[in-house]
Amino acid sequence: MTTSLFFIQLINGLQYGLLLFLIASGLTLVFGVMGILNLAHGSMYMVGAYLAWYFFTHTDSFLLSAIISAVIALSIGILVERTLIRQLYHRNHLDQVLLTIGMIFVFNALQSLLWGNDPQGIKVPDLLSGSIPLTDTLSYPVYRIFVAVICILLAAALYYTINKTRLGMLIRAGESNREMVECLGINISRLYTIVFAIGVMLAAIAGVLSAPMVSIVPGMGEHVLIACFVVVVIGGMGSIKGAFVAALLVGIVDTFAAVLLPSIASMVVYILMALILLVKPKGLFSN
């Protein structure tokens, strides 16, 4: 591998990693920090992409469709938490698995009912449609750089909120002992509703931002779901920093494995995870 190709692949890996973090960010919040096992996370990613596509074809404005999609996702999040998730806080964690698998079924059915099963795509917003030449054959699209920047900003914002603000502390405290948080006079239910909804919205926003880069197809959510869990767990539950590092690690390892070790490429991420967990049984950045 030449040096220039090495750097290009490194950039590819970083970019893939950042995208992974974007998709996993909502899960880090809902699963890592709040401790809710939401398997329907991938479905919300899919819903976000479809919403973006749907409103884009109707409004022709990427920004507008992004905003509408985010608002809809937020409302779905609030609704789901209020009516369903809330019933399960006092129960076994596995009930959340069952519930959210039920939700995957429902989201898949609704997607097929509302939007059909054809692959869809939307074009990159004009403002960001340029590209920057890297070598004489290869160039890099501006939109992807834009998304990478958003991911970094998002990571910083999440990190700050969870670790440094009172809100973040309350969310963490809720994961540890809901009853006690309530005993401090805090409306933990409402707090959890909001944070859960934000998690869902982040998943959808990831879908929106990915929409111009990926094919929007049924089942796209299930493909990313496992990758998201891998990222959150390798990083260490509840650690934003961990998730960020893990996403980049997975992105880079996966990218290089694809070209250097094609025979075991699909296994490499799992080998990585197994090794990390055997050495650090609670992930990279756990207490």
Add this chain to the structure above:
Amino acid sequence: MLFQKRSERLFIWIFFPLMLMMPLFLDGNIFYINKLSSILIFALFVMSLDYLVGRCGLITLGHAMFYGLGGYIFYIIAPQNEAVNFWVYTFYICVISAAIALIVGFLVLRTSGIYMIMITLAIAQMFFYYFSDSMEFGGIDGVFLYLKPETSFLGIKMFDLDNPTHFYYLCLFSLFNTLVFFKVIMASKFGRVVDATRENPERTTALGYNVFVFRLASYVIASALGAYAGYLFSMQYGFVNPSMLSWQTSGTALVMLILGGMGSIYGAILGTFAYEGLHYFFEHLTEHWMLFMGSAIILMVILLKKGIAGYIEKLLEKRS
């Protein structure tokens, strides 16, 4: 008594006699008999998962790995064009998968909770991709087994596996044995420690038990039985496919288990039947069966606190 709860006895007295007579009602309709056989096989698989999850508190998302391995091991070790003995190969498959489980368990049981879920998933995915990216095992299209084993034991031929009804009884027989087997284990002194390791592993260590060894033993037992289920499945249609090892298979089994009620062992049967029943029903009702299936699952989680088995127990409690 082995079956302590009233609900349990009731279930066993209704379920097994009913299933014994089922082929009579079905009047040799091959489809229904085959369908029931595959449900029984899967119930056996879910039961072995229940032992791990519900009894040992070891949640895994990689149990399907053994389900698939059951099939692939058979494909690998059995000669291509010679019918082998069923019981001998049952033994081989259980031993080989137990050996694999011993190594895998040795690694995965170092972690716990969500980390264990993920590491079991990781190892299962490795096996999944090993088979699905391989050329010699037919890749994602899987492989075929052209000959079914024969089942003579001490010179007596008990089941003719090409006959769906015989195969059905073999499955039922296996399921019943597995149920009794798990019940005996759980009521035993070993079971007492298993219960302890689930509830409070830290305390159990402080009392002087090597928690790891007990978990490992349980993991090996459950995995061998999971592989046995996969072996039966691959034999039913003579067909092994990597999707048997996929995390979706593990997930589905987990869903059935939670639906049926964890930790009760017989709940596994209830859950499998309920899930498959709903699936079959909605699928024939509408093309958008997923919508109904999903809603039914959601409703059931919300309404049933401890799965179907828990619900039945509550009903009986109220009446007495």
Add this chain to the structure above:
Amino acid sequence: MSQVMIETEGLCKHWGGLKALDDISLTFADKELHSIVGPNGAGKSTLLNLLCGTYKPTSGRILHKNEPIDSIKPYAFARRGIGRSFQKTNIYPSATCLENCAIAAQRYMGGSFNFLKPRNKEPVLLHIAEEALHKVGLGHRKDTVAAAVSYGEQRQLEIAMVLATSPCVLLLDEPMAGMGHEESALIIELLKQLKKEYCIVLVEHDMDAVFELSDLITVMVNGQHLVTGTVDAVREDPRVKEAYLGQGDEVY
């Protein structure tokens, strides 16, 4: 003085920069009750956790009957007869009180890898378990689920479980915390009996109990060994008064 059961040599435990235990050398003799007291955070629980293998020492050695045991596995401590109770209640909440003790008793009765023997068909084992319950005054609760008994009773159960393992060394971390007078008195009586047979290490803030029971008292402050002596010696030691007891004019 009777035989030395457990001995520590220069035991240290550091948490990051914090020296929770700093160079502790103590001996605990058989058939003696040796109390460890000290202000909160002095490192008493840490010491017990080291003695029973829950934590590994940063440096230093632990000897049990003159054999070093600091590198054996946590569960092996209990097998050598080193039993402990926890400061924070640590039981099997969904099992009955009797079953809680039966689990403990089975460890030393053996047969835990017996897959076939029904667990409730072993009278000797159940008898031991029941006896342990009676000793701590929980006989009437034997069929109650442990989660449903009150906090104080759970503390009693905690001790019953240690007794059921038939230990030779008892490490008790604040066994009386949360217990009422009556139950405390019961435990004090019980410990008086037990110390005739066992080596007991007691961590407790209830000074009435400590003074009444102890053969020896060790005072620790900030991870360091302050003084070891008899009840009277420690009671009157000005350093102990300053660091821990106060001036003696107050009720505890």
Add this chain to the structure above:
Amino acid sequence: NETIKIGVMLPFSGAYAALGSDGRNGLRLALKEHRERLHGSNIEFIEMDTEARPERAPEISSALLNRHKADFIVGPVHSGVANGMLRTLRNRDTIMIVPNAGSAEVTGALCAPNVFRTSFSSWQTSYPMGQVAADKGYKRVVTITWNYGMGRESVDAFEESFTAAGGEIIRKMLVPFPRTDFQSYISEIASLQPDAVFVFFAGSGAVQFALDYDALGLRERIPLIGSGFLTEGTLGAQGKAAEGLVTTLHYADELDNPNNVKFRELYKSEYNRDADLYAVQGYDAGLMIVEAIDQLQGKVKDRQAVIEVMRNMTVPSPRGDFTFSKAHNPIQNVYLREVKDGVNRVIDVAMPALEDPARGCNM
């Protein structure tokens, strides 16, 4: 009047759902259009969702065969499912018509008298491209596909004709199925600087590959050619990223023949969406059934007769008439197409009446 049962085994949910429903629509359309040729038989459809899950295939096909006693079973889309179906349906008392799955085995090693295919073999759709590429003067080509049966078969077929015509494959890339993150592979391709890139991808993989290839700026610099699935049913999602891609396939939406024009019109008015390849293949399966019923005057219980009729049939397909090879695979034209303004334009017939070599079939 007899009831004729047609079992339909297609994916109606999951990633292949669109393909499944188009195939089903085509099938239904054929039977509806030619109602009067059915000799008054009642047609009953039994539709089963395969979810594209191979492990369900034996069970569902067993249901159609044993429980419903279907006379014809149409399906599936997915090759893995096809393998599972063949296991239960080969040489049984029913007629299996495969409306998509292109795996070589279906009319190769696993061929059987009662199994027909109305679609294609993967060999057929890629073999002609080797010749085309050589004619265009490409010398050094990189191939890339998913590491699964169809992918490998397609690339091998391309290689077969391309190397025969003097070309060189400088790198064969196999992407683990169903990965759709192609950026690193495309970067690698850029550094190899080949004359062209041959791909086999379908569905979301095809969309994603075209999008990434375009986004990284290679579309204008290194020609992208492939089996027609690269641009089939995916153009809407690919947008301008598909412009100029050259592919070979046994059909194109724009094919200018009366059957096609009529079919597309009918389809549009019936289902309110444009027909595509999968609809055509389903439609042709329907035509086969209609023709068989018509010729046998509704007496389809005699499977031997049905097989006899089908084997000698000329199907008046929208893709142009085709007949069956000994292995029951279509002998058909393969067209050379190029995407212009979001449509697959037919440039030429790449190879006329191409027959699959049916390796491994001893029928």
Add this chain to the structure above:
Amino acid sequence: MSTLLDVKSLHTLYGSSHILHGVSFSIQPGQAVSLMGRNGMGKTTTLKSILGLVTPRSGTVTFQGEEITQKETWRRMQLDIAYVPEGRGMFHNLTVKEHLQIAARANRKGEKHWDYERVLKTFPRLQERLNNLGTQLSGGEQQMLAIGRALVTNPELLILDEATEGLAPLIRKEIWEVIRTIKDSGISTLIVDKNIQVLKDLCDQHIVLVKGKVVFDGSSERLINELETVESYLAV
């Protein structure tokens, strides 16, 4: 001034076991009240019923003249009630500092007698452990933190369950001093503890529970007069 907390004939059940049989008592503003009883008599259950952590089958709880029986727990706590639970209720993923930060607030009157600094001054041990996680503290340190966490909410009514459990004698003395100070500053306290010697001096009023019933409810004077009876209830 009117009654601060008024509890009227609470009946509470766990499943089918009836634990509280009509518990009634009241607390006047500024009073310190002790709640005593042997193990398992229902002290904790009474406190939890007041706070809404368990739902009583019948009976009412009135705080500052407002009935709160149907309110969610967090609304009750916002009326400036603070709670130190038995077992301490630490957050395993928050540091000592964060424990205090999330709890700190002014009360409804806008007063802020207790803040972060004052707690650390009162419990210097915590100062040294600021970056430890809640569960990485010694038992006594946890108890200090739990009390500190309750104080920084600047309550009108402070409820302590097993107030001095696991504390060293000196610290225990310290806690009693603190409680005396807050009592002097007009804050009411409801204390569960077993140390009758201290409580009889510290508290104004005393309640004794036996098997879910109030068997004694009176002032310190009465307590001293009837010390023997009460001690028999407590089995001292």
